[in-house]
Amino acid sequence: MKVNYLEIVTNNILFGVVLSLAAFETGIFINRKTRIPILNPLLIAIAIVICFLFALNIDFDTYNKGGQVINMFLGPATVVLAVPLYKQLDLLKKNAKAILTGIFVGSLIGICSIIGISYLVGLDASIIKSLVPKSVTTPIGISISSQLGGLVPITVLAIIVTGIIGAVFGPTICKLFKIKDKVAVGVAIGTASHAVGTSKALQLGEVEGAMSSLSIGIAGIMTVIIAPVVYNGSIFIYHMIK
Amino acid sequence: MKLFREALIIFGIYLLGELLSSLLHLPIPGNILGMVILFILLCTNIVKVDNISNVTSFLLDHLSFFFIPAGVGLMTSLGIIKSTWWQLLVVCISTTIIVMGVTGIIVQTISRKTKDKNI
Numbered sequence: 359m360k361v362n363y364l365e366i367v368t369n370n371i372l373f374g375v376v377l378s379l380a381a382f383e384t385g386i387f388i389n390r391k392t393r394i395p396i397l398n399p400l401l402i403a404i405a406i407v408i409c410f411l412f413a414l415n416i417d418f419d420t421y422n423k424g425g426q427v428i429n430m431f432l433g434p435a436t437v438v439l440a441v442p443l444y445k446q447l448d449l450l451k452k453n454a455k456a457i458l459t460g461i462f463v464g465s466l467i468g469i470c471s472i473i474g475i476s477y478l479v480g481l482d483a484s485i486i487k488s489l490v491p492k493s494v495t496t497p498i499g500i501s502i503s504s505q506l507g508g509l510v511p512i513t514v515l516a517i518i519v520t521g522i523i524g525a526v527f528g529p530t531i532c533k534l535f536k537i538k539d540k541v542a543v544g545v546a547i548g549t550a551s552h553a554v555g556t557s558k559a560l561q562l563g564e565v566e567g568a569m570s571s572l573s574i575g576i577a578g579i580m581t582v583i584i585a586p587v588v589y590n591g592s593i594f595i596y597h598m599i600k
Numbered sequence: 601m602k603l604f605r606e607a608l609i610i611f612g613i614y615l616l617g618e619l620l621s622s623l624l625h626l627p628i629p630g631n632i633l634g635m636v637i638l639f640i641l642l643c644t645n646i647v648k649v650d651n652i653s654n655v656t657s658f659l660l661d662h663l664s665f666f667f668i669p670a671g672v673g674l675m676t677s678l679g680i681i682k683s684t685w686w687q688l689l690v691v692c693i694s695t696t697i698i699v700m701g702v703t704g705i706i707v708q709t710i711s712r713k714t715k716d717k718n719i
Contacts, residue, residue, distance in 0.1 A: 378668045400664040404671035411675065418676050425669030432666050435659040436631035437614045440639035441649060442660070456710035464703030471698045472691060479687040485680065489691055493699050496667045501629035511673035512680065516692055518671070523696045531697055537704035541711055546704030550696050553663065575635070582632050 368416050374424020381406040395526050398554065401518055436497035443575035446568050450576075457545055457569070461577050462584075464549045468493050469581070469588045488512040490585050492520050495552040498578035502585050517552070524551020525558040544569025549577040606655040609647060613638050 367373055384406060385399035411421055450457060469490055476486045488508030491499040496517050503513035528547045537543055540563060547555040548570030556574060560567030617634030620626065626633065641647040649656075659666075674681065681688070 374669070378665070378672075382662075382665050382668060398664075400667055400671065403665075403668050404674065407668060407672045408675045411672070418673065421672060422669060425672065428666055428669050431659065432670075433614045433618070433631040433634070434610050434655075435663055435666055437610055437617065437634035437638050438652065438656040438659050440635045440642060441652070441656050444639060444642040444649065447643070453707075453711055456707045456714065459710055460703045460707035463706050464699050467702045468695055468699035472695045475694055476687070476691050479690055481684060481687050481691070485684060485688075489688070492692065492695070496664070496670075498629075498632060500667075500670060501631060505627070505629060509677055509680070510670055511677055512688075514667055514671045515674060515681070516688065519689070519692045520696050523693055524700065527696075528700065531700045532704055535701040535705055537701075537708055539708040539711060542704045542708035545707045546700045549703045550700035575639075579632060579636065582628055586627060 364414065364416075368414075368420050369423075371423050371427060374421045375427055376424070377407055377410060377421065378403065378424070378428055381410075395522055398518060398522055401522075432497045432500065436501070439495065439497070439575050439578070442571050446572040449568055450572055453541055456541070457573070458576070460542070460545050461549050461573055462580055464546070465493065465577050465580050466584055466588065468550070469585055470592075473589065473592045484509055485512060487589065489516050490589055491581055492516040493550055493552065494578045494581045495574050498582065502582055506586065506589055518554070521551045521554025524555030528555055528558050529562065540565040541569050545573045548573030552577075603654055606652045609652055610638075610655055610659075613641070 381403040382399060385402035388402055389397050389399045407421070410416075411418070472489050472492065473486055476489055481489070484507070487506040488503050488510070489512070490506060490508070491502035491513060494502070494517070496514060499513050499517045500510055503510050524547055528551065529543075532538075532543050532546060537546055543562065544559050544566035547559045547566070552574050553571075556567065556570040559570035614631060614634040617632070617637055618630030620633050621628060621630040638647065642649065
């Protein structure tokens with residue numbers, strides 16, 4: 359009997375875990391060496407894993423046995439997002455009205471424009487649902503997407519791409535809209551482009567960084583509540599017009 | 601010992617959030633309820649940041665690692681990306697600009713008004 363060594367390796371739960379760890383290490387290494395924002399460690403890691411699986415003809419479910427072990431940490435990772443939020447509590451209290459109104463209206467108009475523009479460029483419902491939470495942090499975005507019935511991998515990709523856009527063009531966009539107030543710049547970057555954008559805000563200054571990281575959690579919670587209401591509302595309006 | 605106690609607090613709160621979400625049929629996912637619960641416990645000083653600092657930094661310092669499997673799931677929907685990549689890019693770019701612009705302008709306008717009042 360011929361022994362299939364590849365199958366013995368891939369059928370082990372550890373295969374997916376080890377492959378992911380190795381790919382992430384490589385991603386961090388490449389990102390540090392090149393310092394190019396588009397070469398985001400997560401994006402590189404995902405690309406490496408996908409190429410590896412295709413090259414050896416391994417299917418997603420086999421990899422995902424280990425993947426599910428990693429997925430298990432997504433829940434607790436969301437829970438501890440409360441810690442950075444709590445650490446910035448004093449800063450929030452000082453500017454509560456401006457920050458909360460800004461994040462609420464920004465997220466609301468954001469979701470409306472995602473649905474509107476997606477519809478205009480001809481995307482179908484399952485993809486629109488996946489894009490609705492694209493501005494929030496990944497663990498929250500994944501929850502919103504699966505609750506709406508979206509395609510989680512598309513959501514993850516859109517969230518990473520949005521983060522990179524925010525990190526690269528955030529300061530330019532703020533200049534364009536004449537947003538100069540440090541608090542406003544931080545909140546804008548954090549609300550639009552979550553943790554990846556926040557890494558850029560931290561480089562701009564302490565206030566910008568703190569405000570941006572504060573906005574990640576608040577925008578996430580607000581979007582959880584706003585997203586289903588706006589999405590279902592938009593479907594209702596669509597049917598009314600039709 | 602400390603790590604186990606920290607993990608117990610965090611996973612315990614997460615479980616509580618999941619249970620509340622499913623038992624009360626709430627539209628809010630359990631992990632986000634867990635985040636709200638932890639935030640309340642921190643504000644009321646029942647849980648202190650130091651009580652959970654190690655596991656928290658383990659989870660948050662390299663948060664993006666935990667999204668790899670979700671992202672690798674793309675290989676099951678590569679067809680969608682191939683046929684809609686430019687639409688996806690248009691939506692991502694335009695809405696990022698909109699959210700950032702709207703949020704920033706509102707925060708700036710309101711905080712200027714409040715500052716004027718104070719003076």
